Amino acid sequence: MSIESSAEYIRLEEQFAAHNYHPLPVVVESAEGAWVTDVEGKRYLDALAGYSALNFGHRHPTLIAAAKEQLDKVTLTSRAFHTDQLGPFCEALARLVGKEMVLPMNTGAEAVESALKVSRKWGYDVKGVAEGRARIAVMAGNFHGRTTTIVGFSDDPGARAGFGPFTPGFDRVAYGDLEALADTLTDDHVAVLLEPIQGESGVLIPPPGYLAAVRDLCTSRGVLMIADEIQSGLGRTGTTLACQHEGVEADIYTLGKALGGGIVPVSAVAADREVLGVLTPGTHGSTFGGNPLAAAVGHAVVDLLATGEFQQRATQLGARLAAGVEPLIGKGLDAVRIRGLWAGLDIDPTLMSGRAACSALADKGVLAKDTHGSTIRLAPPLVVTEDDIDHLVEQLTSVLHG
Template sequence: MIVDDKLRTPGAVRDAERWTAHNYHPLPVVISSAEGAWLTDVDGKRYLDCLAGYSALNFGHRHPQLIAAAHAQLDRLTLTSRAFIHDQFADFCRELAELCGKDLVLPMNTGAEAVETGIKVARKWGYQVKGVTPGQANIVVAEGNFHGRTTTIVSFSTDEDARANFGPYTPGFTVVPYGDLDALTAAIDENTVAVLLEPIQGEQGVVVPPEGYLPGVRRVCTERDVLFIADEIQSGLGRTGRTFACDHEDVVPDMYLLGKALGGGIVPVSAVAANADVLGVLKPGQHGSTFGGNPLACAVAIEVVRLLATGEFQRRSAELGERLRAGLEGLVGKGLVGVRVRGLWAGLDIDPALMSGREACERLAERGVLAKDTHGSTIRLAPPLVITEEEIDLAVAQLAAVLAG
């Protein structure tokens, strides 16, 4: 292959490899600009974004309403710390609480911080409200989970890449098979304070639990006086065709963990939403974040909540998701051996005899479509919710060409 010595991408990739810790294995694509569902690299090549920042870009790149909110706030105030109250804070917390149907919101920055917050709140609730033996609280979690990569979170991960060599591990977690209600029920004891689950497991390959599982979890948690914590950091905020993935089975958890799309693809924003009898256990000095709920983050997130309040993006995800499903299911037996779709979120199992997921994503990138592999020969598609029918058809057609060799 002839390499054009005027291309900027190879040098930029080398520099990134030279100067950064190798905690990621990115595709050799160097993005310089983006708008809507499209990205442009440093050499001017355009790509259709079918990852959307793992759902952080649900509203596409540089959504005009979100960019306008960020610009306006940048001209006034960006940070105060939580030592003071700013004029965007109450509106953000109120509007997000109303979207979630909860009393209170606790803003943080990253998804992992939201999960850590949920764990701390659940433990404190267990001791102060449920009456669990001090120091004995446990939380039931699922195999194949992905809740982040902090020391505590990887302690209950079953992904050895995320977990191995980071011990000693934090105790207080019981791991059960995902989708197995009997196993979950059996794992709950008198010291269990919460069940922490993704309503759809994203990193595992967009794994949707069996019908009735989430309502069953809700029922068991209520019966056993245990909090149901739903990690909707990837699955929530319109991705699956509803505001929350739990909505598909009319399930309301005790606590929502939110992030990614909440920042509009502009700033990191996460949050925990729950009722006062749960979040109310926290008192001043017991938990916090310098940047959590900062003015810039709140200004952008307010507009995110208002976009979701219209229902437009949930409808787009549901309707376009059916088009995506139809296209992908047509490839089963033609290189795909499994497809799971919920809204504009899909997990695709490629015949491992053909290629790995990484190889598939590299070949898609050559054809101008960006996606991400997860485990083995599984890849994920999660395009921005602003994608069009024609762009979905383009992505499916390029995937078909890759599978056909």
């Protein structure tokens, strides 16, 4: 089939692919580093980076080399057998995040679902909660994926409406409100699930000291703290894990997105042996989880992070981004929230919607994503240059000021 225009690619996608996304009319054909090129040869700065799945940019040479080398060996055996890649990957990742064990999965939603299962099993086997009574506290404004269980404790009507009945056992409390969380927890609670920074909600950063206070509360109540670091982790905010900004160690981390290097889906649950040790053969599994190709790429990702280079880049370039966009508050932006190289920008709704701002940015060669009406998110790859950041700020300023 010979396709001659971006419009034809879009027509085919709209006709044959389910309409569960509303993409901008940009048809990407190739990519390298922080830049992508469409089918008509126009280049764009990728300021979304696959919702942090591309922390190391498109086609990072180290990660591509690891994938190519493994492709010539073996890609899948299932966990019915051992491989030479899984153990070394799990050891490297466990050491990177300071945990004793790793449960490898594929997608972020799978990692969260797995963490929920592990928490319930721990509650019954270790804490001694009566069978069938385990409860988990979650946060208002959360986003942890789109499985039926996860959307059941979402408060986003678009994600939730029309998909019930939902899994019981979850209590939603206000994000950032420690008193509300303390009032919610009972002897039957086994875990608190939260994002250290709420990405889908617009890069919402909790009040200073909140994560540390949640850690203390979980410890005192005998409840596991689950930190969903799927978007916020692996260098995005200037530290390996966003929890580290407050010196907090969660009991369970869920990881994904950047763990696959933008090449293959890789996710993981990381915890100490007392927690992950409740899983025994047959209690959980995944045909593709921990496959040799995923483990090889994931191990290469961990090696990149182990140097600290990317965490430092996120800190330095994030400061440059902040210096560029914060002067726009009151001049087209109502608010700016930045942690590392991750930003939520609230557009003045009288000026334009977030979608309109992203469309205008795309016209100027910058790709970003809106959320919740008037907010846009910026999460450029950690390989961007200072010039790229300056270009991004320049184009955003141009959009806001007409």
